[in-house]
Amino acid sequence: MSKSISRRLFAALAGFTVLLCLCYTGLALVIAYVTEDMLVQRLLEREAVAVSMRWQQHGKLTPSGSDLITVYGSYLDLPQGVRDQVPPSAPRAEVFTTTGQHYHVLALDLVAAGQPQRAYLLADVAPVLVVSRLVPEVGSVVAGVALALIGLALLLAYWLARRLVQPLQRLAQEARQLAPGSAMHFSERDRPDEIGFLARRLETTFADLQTALQREHAFARDVSHELRTPLTLMHNTLALADAQPLTVEGQAQLQQSTDEMRATIDVLFALARAEQLPGEPVELRGCIEHCLLRLLEDFSWDAGLLTLELPERLDVAGNGQLVMLLINNCLANALFHGGRDCRISMTFAQGRLSIVNTLQAGQPRRIQGFAHGQNLLLRLAQAMRWEIAFHPGATQYRVVMVPAQVQ
Numbered sequence: 001m002s003k004s005i006s007r008r009l010f011a012a013l014a015g016f017t018v019l020l021c022l023c024y025t026g027l028a029l030v031i032a033y034v035t036e037d038m039l040v041q042r043l044l045e046r047e048a049v050a051v052s053m054r055w056q057q058h059g060k061l062t063p064s065g066s067d068l069i070t071v072y073g074s075y076l077d078l079p080q081g082v083r084d085q086v087p088p089s090a091p092r093a094e095v096f097t098t099t100g101q102h103y104h105v106l107a108l109d110l111v112a113a114g115q116p117q118r119a120y121l122l123a124d125v126a127p128v129l130v131v132s133r134l135v136p137e138v139g140s141v142v143a144g145v146a147l148a149l150i151g152l153a154l155l156l157a158y159w160l161a162r163r164l165v166q167p168l169q170r171l172a173q174e175a176r177q178l179a180p181g182s183a184m185h186f187s188e189r190d191r192p193d194e195i196g197f198l199a200r201r202l203e204t205t206f207a208d209l210q211t212a213l214q215r216e217h218a219f220a221r222d223v224s225h226e227l228r229t230p231l232t233l234m235h236n237t238l239a240l241a242d243a244q245p246l247t248v249e250g251q252a253q254l255q256q257s258t259d260e261m262r263a264t265i266d267v268l269f270a271l272a273r274a275e276q277l278p279g280e281p282v283e284l285r286g287c288i289e290h291c292l293l294r295l296l297e298d299f300s301w302d303a304g305l306l307t308l309e310l311p312e313r314l315d316v317a318g319n320g321q322l323v324m325l326l327i328n329n330c331l332a333n334a335l336f337h338g339g340r341d342c343r344i345s346m347t348f349a350q351g352r353l354s355i356v357n358t359l360q361a362g363q364p365r366r367i368q369g370f371a372h373g374q375n376l377l378l379r380l381a382q383a384m385r386w387e388i389a390f391h392p393g394a395t396q397y398r399v400v401m402v403p404a405q406v407q
Contacts, residue, residue, distance in 0.1 A: 284323065
């Protein structure tokens, strides 16, 4: 048995059991003694009524009809041992002596020749006491039965403690065996009580913790992987600037690396917060138009090279911030690889959004950071439960996205 909760529960149940047994034993003894005293008192009261009737009929005290009760006409007639413990004014009393006698005294007020007179009924009840004789006669049997019952109660307490604590122990053992990245399923999760609620909450909490750790690891990996290339370019450009003045091309390369880092950082932070951003209906056409306006403003691209075939309204399920980042990065990649003279077409048909940009024949392929961009775009789409595919070609490059539908 565990040294913690089960042992403490067993100690509590066992202590409660023993205390309950002691209390009921004491209560039973009190009831027995009180019942015995009440019975003797009732006998004295009945005898007092009989003595009073005979006094009224014959004008004198007659002996009691019971061999246990003696009638005394005055206080001084009482035995010395009784007078030592009972004052004359006491209406009734119980006397214990050192010689083994046990007396009950009842004062009886009578009227003789117009004068009050007090008589006393004295009952020597030692021969008829039952409770005091139970201990030597049947005390061993009672003690044996009591010990047996206490033992049975302790066994029941031990069984109850194990049975009540076993689900918690099993839950603790399963939680102790959980490893990072392992599947989570607690055997007590289907219980309808508090233990089942605790198991379900532990599963949810552990899953959230696992997800947070995975996002943290992915963020650290992506920061190291995605930012290394632009940082290296910036470092090399600045290192060459010490030997010769920075040219216009070098400045453009620095600006391009800075823009790439800013876009990458925005995507990485969005991915790190993706589990915390609520999913919601998004108007995709509005997002696309906003991204196109930003493209025309930042890159001074000719809007006449754009072909747009979209419905008047296009509601999809996702997150507005992630959708904007996804479209912005797709358009930025199109200009990066197709050049400022490339044509871009965006169409939506049969639940698919296609972004196609032309490639100039004979132009050297620019691959700097391109695979990294694909990886981030894939993760952006997966965060919203979208599908995305890349189709490179000799004269054009096509990106196909399947947005999640609004439920």
